[in-house]
Amino acid sequence: MRNGGRIAAAIDVLKDVLTRHQPVKSAARDWGKRARYAGSKDRAWVSGLVLDALRKKNSIAHAMGDDSPRGLILGALAHAWGWNIRQIDDAMDEDHAPSKLTLEERERLVMAPDPVAPPHVQGDFPEWMAPMMARVFGEEAAVEAQAMAVRADVDLRVNTLKVDAEKAAQPLRSAKAEASPLLVNAFHIPARDPSEREASLESIPAYSKGWVEVQDAGSQIAAAAANAQPGEQVLDYCAGGGGKTLAMASQMQGKGQIFAYDIDGRRLSALIPRLKRSGAHNVQLVHPSEPTQLSDLTGQMDCVFVDAPCTGTGTWRRRPDAKWRLKERQLEKRMGEQDEILAAASQYVKPGGRLVYATCSFLIEEDEDRVANFLSSHADFSEEDAAEAAIASGLLTEDGAAMIRKFRAPTGSVRLTPRRAGTDGFFFAVLRKAG
């Protein structure tokens, strides 16, 4: 396909995302089924442009004076992809392109960004969230949010059950992976340009052999805060697809036991093939349909990890459509669930054991507020230094350790953000039960 046809396709896909509230993945898949002539490069190009338009939806709409799918896609070409008017004009002259640029579009496409636009416009976040953004980031709300309105890099965690970082490095070179600056057993791949064709990570044998897992560095650091030791008894209470379970299994080197529980049995099933691939043999799935399996663990665990369901604000770089779908009532619902889950999960911690609370949200309402609420009714728990817990795992580099110490709150919890850490937004806190 030529660029004109791709631009038209991106406008159609974005229309579906915005008017039918479809995630980008499914809207792009539907378009792909209709457009049999489109190849994989065309699909990556179209989805990439739609995602970039969504990442910067407010600032592009403001610059273009137009929040229609056409205005957003044309604006994304200029303001996210750096195309000049000539390139856009050329594309719009091609067959299957949308109609030619209007005079007003032409003027808007070359205008400089508005330096006095409000924070939700400069930072591309929903306006209703302005008070929460100001609460967590103060004057820096717009710049913190701007770092969430760009493409995310890819991080890989080395599965030390199978291989060490040195051995994994060589085959990962073809994927342009470099050693992580933050973690000793991790690699980092810069964000891909959707207009360039690149080999998929899944096609690298090191990946299919289970040597590495795709896992954001923030998620790896949160899992490190469990400081899971070989021989310990660990409950991953919201195990889901098992990202943290697998990271902790790697930390424990096959010794001790991890119980992986989730209220959603289907999500747990997705963990079975991942466990096989990873070679982790000390993970036992605790299915919600067998509640006695869970109750047997009461008061027995050295560590209970709660990777709580949350609004996912920390992952806006990867899922910009979710940023605009989020509503205040969902945040309130999540906060209620987080309180219930923390209280329920705490029963399994043994005296002297620890409860780790993590979210991939940067909102104080889902983070410090939930920890404070839990501690107010659980006098037998007290908060510890989560940064030192993560560092004690031995998984952080010197730079990684310095970084998380810098972003540790006086209470001991840590909040990472794309701007601070180059990771997804993550929060983690360690709560110790009296012995």
Ligand SMILES: C[S@@+](CC[C@H](N)C(=O)[O-])C[C@H]1O[C@@H](n2cnc3c(N)ncnc32)[C@H](O)[C@@H]1O
């Ligand atoms: C953030 S996700 C977990 C991601 C996972 N730990 C990982 O690293 O891949 C949160 C999980 O909590 C689960 N969940 C929601 N409510 C729960 C509850 N009341 N008890 C246990 N798990 C729950 C959801 O099904 C979801 O899988």
